[in-house]
Amino acid sequence: QSLFKIRTQLVEQFKCLEQQSESRLQLLQDLQEFFRRKAEIELEYSRSLEKLAERFSSKIRGSREHQFKKDQHLLSPVNCWYLVLTQTRRESRDHATLNDIFTNNVIVRLSQISEDVIRLFKKSKEIGLQMHEELLKVTNELYTVMKTYHMYHAESISAESKLKEAEKQEEKQFNKSGDVSVNLLRHEERPQRRSSVKKIEKMKEKRQAKYSENKLKCTKARNDYLLNLAATNAAVSKYYIHDVSDLIDCCDLGFHASLARTFRTYLSAEYNLETSRHEGLDIIENAVDNLDARSDKHTIMDMCNQVFCPPLKFEFQPHMGDEVCQVSAQQPVQTELLMRYHQLQSRLATLKIENEEVRKTLDATMQTLQDMLTVEDFDVSDAFQHSRSTESVKSAASETYMSKINIAKRRANQQETEMFYFTKFKEYLNGSNLITKLQAKHDLLKQTLGEGDIALASGSELWLWWCGDRAGSL
Template sequence: MSSHVKLRKERGTIAECETQVKEIRSQMAEQLKSLDLHVEMRVQLLQDLSEFFRRKAEIETEYSRGLEKLAERFSSRIRNSKEPQHSRKEQDLLSSVSCWHLILNHTRQESREHAVLSDTYSNSMVVRLCHITEDTGRLSKKSKDIGLQMQEQLLKVTSELQTAMKTYNQYHTDSMNAEGKLKEVEKLEERHMGKSADPGLGQSGVDAKQQRSSTLKKMERLKEKRQAKFLENKLKCTKARNDYLLNLAAANAAMNKYYLQDVCSLIECCDLGFHLSLGVTLRLYLSAQSRVQQSQQEAVGVLEGAVQGLDPPGDQKKILEMNHTAFCLPFRFEYQPHEGDQVCVVSAEAQVRNELVTRFQQLQSRLSSVSLETEEVNKTMKATLKALLDSFSFEDFSSSDSLQTSQSAESVKSSGSDPPGNKPNIAKRRANQQETESFYFTKVKEYLSGCSLISKLQAKHDLLKEAIEKAEGIDSDPSRLQCSNRSLRVRKQRPCSQYNHKLFTGDLQQFVESSGQLIPLVVESCIRFINLHGLHHEGIFRVPGSQSEVNEIRNAFERGEDPLTDLTDHNIDSVAGVLKLYFRGLEKPLFPQEKFQELVECVQIENKLERACHIKKVVGCFPQAVLIIMRFLFAFLNHLSQYSDENMMDSHNLAVCFGPTLVAVPLDQDAVSVQPRVNEVVKTIIMFHEKIFPGARELEGPLYEKCMTEEEEYW
């Protein structure tokens, strides 16, 4: 009868755990439904905004045409007047007629402004809202995939906990049964021992005594056998209980990590860039309205406050509050002792201590390596997130240049539309944005998985550490990680020649002649530093550095010092920023403006080798001092592009960074439309620098060396 009671209790404990797991599964499903509903509401909002601005564009177009017709009707009356021409000219001098003409001119201007508003609404804003809608759907799908993966991992942990719990219950039952059988043998032995003490008579008594002695020996062998069986089952029970407790700690740690951190990370991924993109779009609407509707400043101010009030953390908090039941942390898994078992901690008894120590050491090593890997992933994820948020906030549509006066409404509409070549740029930027998104979500998944693994490993690690320390009776900290000291490579500072011209914002040729530096110290030192420490640095020249550090390095170079010779702990992005700042600030750009048109025309040549030959002819006319620096710089950029698999900066990306820096677009040309051709010229020079620039025999001067050292000299 007692065995049935025990079985019912055991089944009740397991059923209670299974019920809790089922509730968690249901809660997770409700979480995904809540996130899907949140995305659907957001998409509906974007669709309503798109339809609203599309309809408003039609109204603005009709209003613009009405104003144009109104102004043209009265202007034609003036032109078709029967009065002589000289008489009309005299009347134009009258203040009343001047006011009338001003009114007509103002009406035409107002018509053009509303035409621009219509174009801004129907093209820029509607297109951008469609892009945000696409981004929302795509990002929500990726976030949901990550959420499903994290839920699967969490459910796997609970499944392991259930299995460990069942194993523990089974082994504990076997241990109790073995103990009961051992006690039965001991009682039976005691009874036989009592009988053997009674005195016997005659020959028959001697035979009976021998028979009882034989029975006692059998009983002793049976007792030893059951004693061994009991010890074996007890050891199995101890191991199973330890495993159950470890899985219990891991499950609770994973549960805390998921509900308190991972859920927020998933919501952040769903919201990624939405507030920034929507804010930029609505600011475009505000800009257009504020230029033509000064009388509505109060309403514009209210909307501006709403736009400024876009608050991702606040929205995230509201989502959690609105769905409190779905996202609240469940109750902790409590330890369920089996049949009155009083042991509720990891046991480090002598029989299992060596096994636990080995397991602890393995956990410690694994925890250390996973922590380092996760930290590196975290750094990459943060850098990628910054670049991704910058792409979301990039203002590729603007109405500031569209509201300028022009001779006709058609010309104004043309200027208000995307300039030639801008749409391909937008498509390319969006393609790069989606590529960055995929990379970022990959890192998010790796980071969340790493953090979850760390939390589980840490929970087991702490339990094992406490058990081992209690067993050994010492206060040690074996989990302390040894940090290796980083050796600094220091090279001697080379004295800088005295010069009389500015380094930054100065004339390059005059500086070279005055200082005697064929390669300016700032160029040589920055390139050497990047060669030594930054060839593998992801996003170099694309990710901005610290402005304060850039200013500090720049001021040191201006004083004739070399701040990059003492320590190697300067930020790579800041050093790269100094190099770009130097070329961008030159009084005369590195590429002479008089050769600009010849250079961009070379892009029309489809064969890249032929294009490089034509560029070589144009570059060959540059001053010798400029050629030496360009040869040095582009050899370095080519070397840097060879590590694009690691630094994500191929020749195209480097050209995009250095094109606007090295080549100044003349004022009489449209910078937006011509910039892609400029970048293509720079890209070609990076790829074919050896064919374009003369060698050491043809042009004496320092050459860029791929294998640099701290104390290498170039002159």
Template sequence: VMKTYHMYNADSISAQSKLKEAEKQEEKQIGKSVKQEDKQTPRSPDSTSNVKFEEKHVRRSSVKKIEKMKEKRQAKYTENRLKAIKARNEYLLALEATNASVFKYYIHDLSDLIDCCDLGYHASLNRALRTFLSAELNLEQSKHEGLDAIENAVENLDANSDKQRLMEMYNNVFCPPMKFEFQPHMGDMESQLCAQQPVQSELVQRCQQLQSRLSTLKIENEEVKKTMEATLQTIQDIVTIEDFDVSDCFQYSNSMESVKSTVSETFMSKPSIAKRRANQQETEQFYFTVR
């Protein structure tokens, strides 16, 4: 369409220039005729009339030719000008339609095409992420509930109560058995100690020996008890050391190197775990040996 417009417009401009050239020739011819009439010398009436008639005939012939050429070029210019106007109108309409189509494509169609290609991606992603968040939140809630239950159980830990509950649960194992009864032999039904002579002095001597031995054992047991209590306290101090706080290991830092350094310093400042376990094992062995 643009090439057609350019072609017809070029033809129109060419026809216009040719028309102007014809108009100039016409004006030039008319001016020349006027000058010749002014410069003409007087002659006899007959000869003058003949000359004038011939000159007028020549001038009229030239003027008619120029007028025909002018009319022809005028018609050609009008035709080409009309074609150029129509071509320009078609070109402008095509431009308007093209611009409207391009505008519609980039403003409306492109968005619609993206929506068609989307195929609900964002909705699916939204559902997936919300499912993940729901699962994580419920997991976090369940985890907190479990931690609260564990913390409550830790607060309620009681060794004596648990020991009593264990004995009550298995009372057939931990209850004392029945006393051994005296079994009479061949009609001997006496079930009490006999302190008559001559066994009385022997019983008295044996009682004194037992009392002396009991006094010695009591002193030894007191010493052993003190040692056991001290050893037990040492074991309890070892097993109840408050090293469960690991919050220092989760301190935030801008650098991983500083995190490693903090963790290393934290653990280096505490007693060696291997050394502590060795001391605990040695103390436990001593405790069971003494006991």
């Protein structure tokens, strides 16, 4: 029964190893198919990115911004746009590289591993069959030696039984001889009894010799059996404890190491793809950090300096030989100019106070707009929390800053603030323009009249004359 169990186990062991080999081949086949399809997707994605970048690149090659780029006058938003296109081309090349690595490296490695699995299993099976044959040979020898031992032991028992029977007959005959005196026997019975005793003694000697011979054979057979039993147990133990493990190692030879190198090739490709992507995104992020409205304003004005350059000052155009080109402060207009100067001074003081209040309101409104426009609503990391369920992710997305309700509310507040800002801005511009014009007149009158005349003209009579006859005339 034990021998039959061993034979069954040996057969099942090969089935198990064969199933393991087939399972690995199926795994490798699935991996090859997966990376083959992934390579196709990467190539399709690469081509799509290239087409996307080329579509917009061709659109802007003849544009004005492109000319500005050639002239090194690139506005910061346009620079971000160009860098996005550059990053798109970079990603296109990187995904094409990924396709090449998957096709010509990863898949090739997996194919080689499949060949190795088949070859190693075949060689391991050959060695395993040889080991099985040797093990079966040892167990068969043990079975043969055991049968020999059993046979000799049975013969020894039989010879011992016959010997004991002969001894009993001898003892029985001896007892009879003791009970009947030889002297009492008849003369014709003495030779017959003597012959019977000799036969018994001779039979005992033969059986004794046979028993000794069979006992010796049994002892030798038992010794051979015990020796073979120890050898067989040692061989079986070695096979199950060491040889089977070594046989599995032969099937596994290099499989895990080769597969690990293949996966590490895949990881290296993906990590380097991400590294390249992050490098490109860092460049874009730096450009985003350098988005500067003030710098762009100066750039535009420098590029179009002929348009934004202040025109020449208007020159006095004399009429028909009039050579006077300055404000005349002689009497009788001096008094009028003095009154006009003081009126301008008073008006300017009031306008400056009012316009300063408008400016403060404008600055506060601008700060409110800046707070609205610079709110940090760009973090979408919650959408990439893969540990959460799809439903919870969708729910979180609907409650974020970009939900429709929040967008509508935010846009309404922004537009309302913008309208208020432009109203105040228009008011501020009108006020500052008026101040500028009045200030120019004020300064020119001050320069014309001089400090001394202005001080003398501050009397009450002059002021009453001005208020009564010339009020409101500028």
